[in-house]
Amino acid sequence: MYKNIVFDVGGVLFSYQWTVALSMGGMSMDEAKVLGPKLFDDPMWNQLDLGIRPYMEVVEELASHYPEYHDAIVNFLTDVENMPIGRPVIWEKVHALKEKGYSLYILSNYSDYMFGRHTAGCPFIDEMDGILVSYMVNVIKPDEGIYKALLQRFDLDPSECLFFDDRPENIEGAKKCGIDGIVVTGEDMLAGELDKLLAVK
Numbered sequence: 428m429y430k431n432i433v434f435d436v437g438g439v440l441f442s443y444q445w446t447v448a449l450s451m452g453g454m455s456m457d458e459a460k461v462l463g464p465k466l467f468d469d470p471m472w473n474q475l476d477l478g479i480r481p482y483m484e485v486v487e488e489l490a491s492h493y494p495e496y497h498d499a500i501v502n503f504l505t506d507v508e509n510m511p512i513g514r515p516v517i518w519e520k521v522h523a524l525k526e527k528g529y530s531l532y533i534l535s536n537y538s539d540y541m542f543g544r545h546t547a548g549c550p551f552i553d554e555m556d557g558i559l560v561s562y563m564v565n566v567i568k569p570d571e572g573i574y575k576a577l578l579q580r581f582d583l584d585p586s587e588c589l590f591f592d593d594r595p596e597n598i599e600g601a602k603k604c605g606i607d608g609i610v611v612t613g614e615d616m617l618a619g620e621l622d623k624l625l626a627v628k
Contacts (some may be wrong), residue, residue, distance in 0.1 A: 438593030448509040452499030480560025569600025
């Protein structure tokens, strides 16, 4: 039986309206749909999550890769509160897991700047027994170092942990460290998996 449930944030505890957030900087929705994947796949994006350089310095360098959208990108990565969409149904199940006696953790790739703004006031934060975010250890998933840091910092037995993440490569990274994982493909799917955990404890 699992004792520790570990959650990613984006695509798990939140969904994102990144096209809307990008369009608030002055570009069209069609432009936002094209630019978004390019930004997230740009090697500079990882620099934000690693936390090894000043946040706005990395934002400026990333925006310079797309000069025609420079100002929109800076706006997108400065006024970041427009991006996340809460998942209250999932948050209620997180609370129920806590009441059932599970220990709860966050393991996520995030910059300090974004993480604080996206999670401010979110009830699931207070449910967590531990939080490890990439900027805290300067390592990002799926590097094995971040999973090992989680296990060491909170003295967890990997065989007692179950990890939810929306990226298959991050689940594979966890499994290499002995942590079971489930790829989250949507909110309803995740709700069903959490219900299964609630039913067995």
